[in-house]
Amino acid sequence: MNPKISQFLNANQLTTPCLIVDIDQIEQNYQQLHHAIPNADIYYAVKANPALSILxxxxxxxxxxxxxxxxxIQSCLNAGAKPxxxxxxxxIKKVSAIQAAYQANxxxxxxxxxxxxxxxxKHAPATKVYCRLAVDNIGADxxxxxxxxxxxxxxxxxxxxxxKIGLCPYGVSFHVGSQQTNPHAYVNAIEKSALVFNALADHDILLEMINLGGGFPIHYHKDVPEINQFATTIQNSLTQCFGDDMPRIILEPGRYLVGxxxxxxxxxxxxxxxxKMNGPRWIYLDIGRFGGLAETEGEAIRYPIITMYDGSTTGPVILAGPSxxxxxxxxxETSYHLPLQLTAGDRxxxxxxxxxxxxxxxxxxxGFTPLEEHYI
Amino acid sequence: MNPKISQFLNANQLTTPCLIVDIDQIEQNYQQLHHAIPNADIYYAVKANPALSILxxxxxxxxxxxxxxxxxIQSCLNAGAKPxxxxxxxxIKKVSAIQAAYQANxxxxxxxxxxxxxxxxKHAPATKVYCRLAVDNIGADxxxxxxxxxxxxxxxxxxxxxxKIGLCPYGVSFHVGSQQTNPHAYVNAIEKSALVFNALADHDILLEMINLGGGFPIHYHKDVPEINQFATTIQNSLTQCFGDDMPRIILEPGRYLVGxxxxxxxxxxxxxxxxKMNGPRWIYLDIGRFGGLAETEGEAIRYPIITMYDGSTTGPVILAGPSxxxxxxxxxETSYHLPLQLTAGDRxxxxxxxxxxxxxxxxxxxGFTPLEEHYI
Structure with missing residues (x-):
């Protein structure tokens, strides 16, 4: 476990369930991504975690x-971001949301x-707009x-x-799927984007930007390719498609920055x-799918688990929430094995x-209140 | 639509998404269930909707x-319920929750x-306890x-x-599954319960209560059996199993009372x-699976929809949330048809x-705030 969080957990008797987030780790992730793809602007996907400390x-x-x-948008502006x-x-945006955003520049x-x-x-005239392409999500958890x-x-x-209707056609975006483990998913999507750029150029419209979305994976239950592998694959594909005429590159990492x-x-x-039932032990936790672990739906995202008895004898378990x-x-369905010693009250x-x-x-x-959050 | 709610919607320009609940309808549902199964005590499943007005x-x-x-429990006590x-x-209960409940009598x-x-x-000595049986949920949505x-x-x-350990063995419970459309699901479960009663009686322990759980269905996209059909089936089964020696009957309706x-x-x-994609129109609403419609997971619960253009030409739609x-x-997958006239901004x-x-x-x-609630 992250030593700073481990220390914080040991030093404080926190009410569970709770989430502890290490802000320094986020800075490190940001810098790592920035160094891997230095020509890209990083747009943090606020939905991953909108906490003020992170913003x-x-x-x-x-x-x-x-x-x-x-x-x-309001959260970002309130935190001090410029429009x-x-x-x-x-x-898909409500008219009222477009109006408010336009008013906020x-x-x-x-x-x-x-x-x-x-x-x-009508409601945000003359602004820059980009069109989202549907692309293959194979390889995404x-x-x-x-x-x-x-x-x-x-x-x-x-x-x-x-x-024609007075907007500025600025570029294209796509999303290869969250927790995407196949770097080549970006290649097909960049090639599709290039087709759009070329077709618009034939009409003397020069698009300026490709938004590669998010999707960079982090380590859960299995190894995933390093960010540099994604960077190399993406850069090669961009060079192949655009040569010296490189557009502005946007990334939208969420999970990668804060996960x-x-x-x-x-x-x-x-x-x-x-x-008398056969099968594994059931371990019921005080957090479940409705306490924040929504991405365990279909057992899609598989969080690593650390216990105080790690190293001792384990057995298979089914993990369930409190509701x-x-x-x-x-x-x-996922094979989790946890120490046999674990019992009610353990964290x-x-x-x-x-x-x-x-x-x-x-x-x-x-009746369960939302989990407490600690940003350290 | 419920005329009281319809009138309220027409009289007020409410912020959407919002939930309007007719408290009189809940009273009517309660009375209906009470008349259908008069020998049962109705324990409202608070999780269905814990609003103070309902309590x-x-x-x-x-x-x-x-x-x-x-x-x-606190919500109920605060609303004036007796322990x-x-x-x-x-x-499954945390020790701290058991202690608090015991302290609250x-x-x-x-x-x-x-x-x-x-x-x-240990933490709630000498209280009445009942054991939940695993029963068939076939027929439940x-x-x-x-x-x-x-x-x-x-x-x-x-x-x-x-x-042996100083508790009062009070009875058994089961749950046939929520939105259970087959009255006979209760029969098998009651028969299982009777087996437990009989076995305990052989040890001179007289259990007093059967908790039939919830599960009574309401009308969503298709007709469901009337409550009286459930009542008859349940009463017959209880009589067959217990004769004149009828235990206390508990029901735990949630959906049935407030749905x-x-x-x-x-x-x-x-x-x-x-x-240029083939297929139905996509209609994106300002409420989705994460705005409260969690039971649409797997399209399990299919809400009827009313629009201002009902009666006009319709076409197939895919319905999605705002996130x-x-x-x-x-x-x-579910075949919904809605008026072709519907457009952004319509409610x-x-x-x-x-x-x-x-x-x-x-x-x-x-970033979406929870839906507003109106109890009328």
Missing amino acids: NKLISLNSFFDAASWEE SQISFGNT IELYAFDTIEELHKLA WPLSGKFGTTVEHAIELLLEAK NAGVVSTEIIQSSQRG CDGVDVLYQ IALLNTGAYVSTYCSTCFN | NKLISLNSFFDAASWEE SQISFGNT IELYAFDTIEELHKLA WPLSGKFGTTVEHAIELLLEAK NAGVVSTEIIQSSQRG CDGVDVLYQ IALLNTGAYVSTYCSTCFN
């Missing part, structure tokens, strides 16, 4: 921000339909395809239309063989839980 | 309460493992089996043990054919959303 640190590092809503540092990256907006484009032309994005052909039409900076401390409510809900089971740590935990957490399902 | 109304009707956590009206129905506790039983004996409950044989052992009393009003953010998350799609109503919406809602995923 403050990233502002001090001159980060940009990818906001999914007017509320996230020019913020992209409104959700392709936000200059950059995503879209992927003709309807959204017309909303933007948490796919994001299907719901957003459009075809190359349609993106070309839309960007031409953007120009490994967080640890969830949770108490075991019950550890039981469950009577009465039958779907509130974290890992049943265990779920690693790499800095992203997408505090925000997914339900307001009060089963 | 107040149910207290005025002399309802009992099934609490999933110490926090829910004797409250069951601590979660089979809660008398009735669920369990299904030897570990929990020993926690109860939202199954609750797998995570809780034990076998008949083990329940017998545990209840004998309860006696049809609620309507969610939501704004369409975008309605789009999504470019950037790829899994935030409500209905893609639609999701019916029968009184249960399990306000509490599942995330604290701030994508």
Whole structure:
């Protein structure tokens, strides 16, 4: 475990469940990504964790921000970000949200339909817009395809239309899926982007930007390629497609910046063989799918677990949350083995839980209050 | 739509998304269930919706309460419920929660493992305990089996043990699964319960109570059996198993009491054919799986939808939530048809959303604040 968090946990008797996030680790992640892909502007995906301490640190590092809503834009502005540092990256936006963002001088907006484009032309005239492409999400543990994005052909039409209705066609974006473990997923997507750039150039419209989205993986239960492998693959693909005429590159990391900076401390409510039933022990934790671990749906994201008895004899376990809900089971198919000594009242740590935990957490399902958060 | 809610929606320009709940409808549902199964005590499953207005109304009707956590117990007590009206129905409880409940004079506790039983004996001595049986959930749209409950044989052992360690072995419980559409699901479960009663009687321990759980279905997308069909089936089964020696009967309805009393009003953010892609229109709402509609996971619960253009020409749609998350799609496999006229900015109503919406809602995923609630 991150030593700073480990020390903090030992020094404080915290109420569980709680999330501890090491802000220095986030700075380190930011610098690492910046060094790996130095020609890219990093737009932090605020939705991964909108805590003020994180926004403050990233502002001090001159980060940009990818906001999914007017509320996230407000959080960034309140933390001191300039409007020019913020992209409104959700392709579906309420008119009221577009109006508010425009009033706040936000200059950059995503879209992927003709309807959204017309909303933007009306309520955020003359701003920079970029079209999201639908791309392959194979290789991603948490796919994001299907719901957003459009075809190359349609993106070309839309960007031409953007120009006609007074917007600034600025570029394209895509998302290869969250926790994407295959660097080559970016290659196909960059090639699609280049097709759009070339088609627009034929109409004398010079797009300026490619938004590569997020998706860089972090270490959960298995090894993933290093960020440098992604960087090399991406740079080669960009060079091949654009040569010396390199567009502005935008990245939207969320998980990559904050995921490994967080640890969830949770108490075991019950550890039981469950009577005469065969099969593994059930361990019920005081955090579950509705307490913030939403990404365990389908057992997609598999957090490493640390216990005070690590090194002693282990056995297979099923891990479940504290609520009465039958779907509130974290890992049943995934093979987790934990020390046999673990019992009710013991605390265990779920690693790499800095992203997408505090925000997914339900307001009060089963009466449980949202987990406490500590930013250190 | 419920006319009282319809009138309220027309009279007020509410911020969306929001939930409007008709308290009179809850009273009507309570009375209906009470008349259908008059020999049962109704323990409202607070987790379905813990709003103070609902608790107040149910207290005025002399309802009992099934609490999933110490926090829910507190809500009931704060609303004026007596400790004797409250069951601590979660089979897995933190020691601190048991201690708090015992201090607050809660008398009735669920369990299904030897570990929990020993926690109860230590921290809530001499209280009444009931053992949850694992029963078939076939026929339920939202199954609750797998995570809780034990076998008949083990329940017998545990209840004998309860006696030995100074607890009062009070009865058994089961849950046939939420939105259970097959009345006969209760028959098998009652028969299992009778086996436990008989075995304990052989040891001169007279169990007093069967907790039939919840599960009574309400009308979503398809017709479901009337409550009277369930009542008849249950009464017949109880008579067959227990004759004149009828135990105390407990019900734990949640959805049945509050589900049809609620309507969610939501704004369409975008309605789009999504470019050159084939297939239905996509309609994006300002509420999704993480804004409270968690039970649309796997498209399990299918809310009826009312629009201002009902009666006009419709077409197939895919319904999605407002967040950037790829899994935030409500209905893609389910065949929903909505008026072609619907466009961004229009409001639609999701019916029968009184249960399990306000509490599942995330604290701030994508920056969206929890839906507003109106109890009328």
